Amino acid sequence: MQDTPDTLTDLHHPCVRSCVEGDRRECHYIFTVEWYRSLSLECGDCPFNHTHCASHHCVFADGVQRPLVTVNRRLPGPFIHVCQWDEVVVNVENDLHLDSTSIHWHGIHQRGTPYMDGVPFLTQCPILPGTTFRYRFVADEPGTHYWHSHSGFQRTDGMFGALVVHQVPASDPHVTLYDTDDPKHTLVLTDWLNGLSFHKFINLHSAQDQDKPHTLLINGRGRFLTHKRGNEEATTPLHEVTVKAGKRHRFRTLSNSIRNCPIVISVDNHTLLVIAADGHPIQPITVDSLTIYGGERWDFVLTANQEQGTYWIKFQGLMHCGTRHKAAYQLAVLRYEGTEGVPDTRAPTSYHTTIREGFQLNTLDNAPGDGTFLTAAEMRSVTPTKEDISRHPDHTFWLNFNFYATKNPPQVMVHINGISFKLPSAPPLYQPNVDTSIFCNETSRKNCDEGFCHCPHVLTVKQDSLVEVVLVDESFVNHPFHLHGHSFYVIGMGQFGPGITKTKVQELDASGQVNRNFEHAPLKDTVTVPSGGYTVLRFLASNPGYWLFHCHLTFHVEMGMAMVFYVAGNHAAPPPPDDLPRCGLSGIDAL
Secondary structure, three states, X not given: OOOOHHHHHHHOOOOOOOOOOOOOOEEEEEEXXXXXXXXXXXXXXXXXXXXXXXXXXXXXXXXXXXXXXXXXXEOOOOOEEEEOOOEEEEEEEEOOOOOOEOEEEEOOOOOOOHHHOOOEOOOEOOEOOOOEEEEEEEOOOOEEEEEEEOOOOOOOOOOEEEEEEEOOHHHOOOHHHOOEOOHHHEEEEEEEOOOOHHHHHHOOOOOOOOOOOOEEEEOOEOOOOOEEEOOEEEOOOOOEEEEOOOOEEEEEEEEOOOOOOOEEEEEOOEOEEEEEEOOEEEEEEEEOEEEEOOOOEEEEEEEOOOOOOEEEEEEEEOHHHXXXXXXXXXXXXXXXXXXXXXXXXXXXXOOHHHOOOOOEEOOOOOOOOOOOXXXXXXXXXXXXXXXXXXXXXXXXXXXXXXXXXXXOOEEEEEEEOOEEEOOOOOOOOOOOOOOHHHOEEOOEOOOEEOOEEEEOEEEEEEOOOEEEXXXXXXXXXXXXXXXXXXXXXXXXXXXXXXXXXXXXXHHHHHOOOOXXXXXXXXXXXXXXXXXXXXXXXXXXOOOOEEEEEEEOXXXXXXXXXXXXXXXXXXXXXOOOOOOOOOOOOOOOOOO
């Protein structure tokens, strides 16, 4: 991979270093958010001249010109690599002219700093155009994480990037399994649309398949559109990764998936030793392919033990990226140090050639399995559970979700227990005059029409209580759910198919047919719910505040597929900083 000036800036940041016990730093960044375009004038003669594609501020994506929302005129935005216990300070300058913005630090629990979680109208007021907001928090959660806008469709249109919190070697239980942990081996994956996502969203039901991704991007790069000029033809560069022969390389992958697009990762002639999920170490699993869902992060070790050369890293999209739609896929190049060119294949690459047979992890829409795959519920943590999660939970919530149609205006919405989520008009976390009587739940509904309600769906739990959540998919569409402020134990997963209901799963549970694993249960903060199935989670509500829980697919959360856990009780959230902006109690109140 040819390093661009922007990449070198990331790697030369003073906080990118080998972590040493006691060396804690304050890591400063400036994020300028603005509208931009792919293949703008800064790209010169790209893609016909690949040197021009590497120019400063050239965003070429997949070769399709379209508007973007970028941070520092990059796609993805800046990569942040710090050490555990560093303090991260990010000044976000909003140059979007008319649009407000915010940033969520996905995987960072914000203990002691809940006002930095980045959900507008819940934990902070949105960052208005022409203003600057300073995020400040301690990187206490080690692992592979990421940052992204939590305002409207900005994440979908390019506002996202990697956030990796490294550890001192003595704290990493898997340090003996790899030789290198190079920041260049961080892979940010996303499905990609050929135009603004808001336009796709409002035309969702009138333009068949136009909202579906046509390709994938790997660190903002991909090959899709062939450009022609006279007798010349050119495509944009692919992402490239260089490895040293004989070495074991740690790769860190994350998915920014915007539509329902699980991505299967594989590397020709190589296996993957998976060692961490959502920042938490797991007992190592050797696989031929790995499926990653929106919001998830997976770390694996690749041993460069094949003949020196170049190999395809393959990324195959499923569901909304599958063959029923536009068959989105992408390639990247794994290059052994000292080799040139691209992999020599006998047949042209296509969606179907990205299929890798063999043992799979986190496979799509399969409940605990038949020996050819493992689900997230079947993984095991390296260490026993930190808390006694086998005791009777203090709170149990059964959450079913599905789509429904509205008549006026005609549209499709999503509900959880009959409620489509709407944000309050001011953040209740630090504005005491917010009218919490507008909050609702299954037993206290507000603003209802024909059985479905539209209100801030809030479930209150006591601090330090054990919470069990059973997610039941009645939509028969796979969904990845993400929890802010906490990680959870994945203790069960199953699939029944069409006709599943929350009541049926409750009946099965009462008869002992919903299994729960409490021994070395894996910790995650994002997990899939198989279509027509269920997933069982437990977490200790130890972090006071308002924490969003939502499907991590942009269109679904915009349709209302979200809710909030309010953790209150023994200790109140820390007092807010004096300079936090205030906002009104009316106006914008929807996701």
